[in-house]
Amino acid sequence: MEDALFDLDQDSSTDFAFWGQMDTNIQFQAQLDTLLFDCTAVTGQLSPWSSLGGQSIFPDAPLTFTDPDSQSPGLGAGAEVDSSSSVDESHETMSTHKQRRFVPHHPYKIQRHAANIRERKRMLSINSAFEELRCHVPTFPYEKRLSKIDTLRLAIAYIALLREILLSGCDPKSYVDECMKNGYKNQTDAIWNTSGEHNKLAGFGSSSPVGDIDSTAVVAGPTAETS
DNA sequence: TAGGCCATCTGGTCCT
DNA sequence: AGGACCAGATGGCCTA
DSSP states (O other), rough: OOHHHHHHHOOOOOOOOBSOOOHHHHHHHHHHHHHOOOOOOOTTTOGGGGGTTTTTTTTTTTOOBOOGGOOOSSOOOGGGGGTTSSOGGGSSSSSSOOOBBBBSSSSSHHHHHHHHHHHHHHHHHHHHHHHHOOOOOOOOTOOOOOOOEEEHHHHHHHHHHHHHHHHHHHHHHHHHHHHHHHOOTTTTBOOOOOOOOGGGOOTTSSSSSSSGSSOOOOOOOOOOOOO
């Protein structure tokens, strides 16, 4: 499934300047997705990572297994019990700082650990979807990576804009030019700026943002605030 | 240093 | 019963 999502990414043949610069994490995530899938295929494995034969595919990430009963007190306060339950987390994120450990011995912990893996996998697929959405949402090249919330808001605003352009029946470029002259105000009261200060530059304030729909440009770094 | 963002864990609920 | 989904809690990283 994730593979399908990534395939779609490659299909995006838009002229906009989207957040196309998939950071290096994307490749990593793709790898991780694959890994998680592989792990799922290994039925009966309590720990998917164990199928790696204890060898981390990430050389810099030490794979540590610890007896749950002998956790060091400093480990993952938040996840209490399960600082033990997680697989070597350097597999999951770039955060090398998080060192959680895995070795579920009790049936409950085994189940819990399996659920954790499923949850992680689910979140990965959600993140993949967010990544794909980022690629379809126009931003300025200099804009930093959109956060999840900004991605959603911008998508909402962008869809609203496209819808209005369609309904107007006008040429997109003229429509946007008109908007720029008279000020853009869509029906949904979407506000075109992101939460970040840097994004205030974005939007209809600059030269011909959406106007370049057919050429190159970037639309904005919007935020659809419906409040 | 505070705040934003994010990943992960966890327990509860709903669904198949 | 097991899995999916969800929201709260927690802690790390990054930036202003």
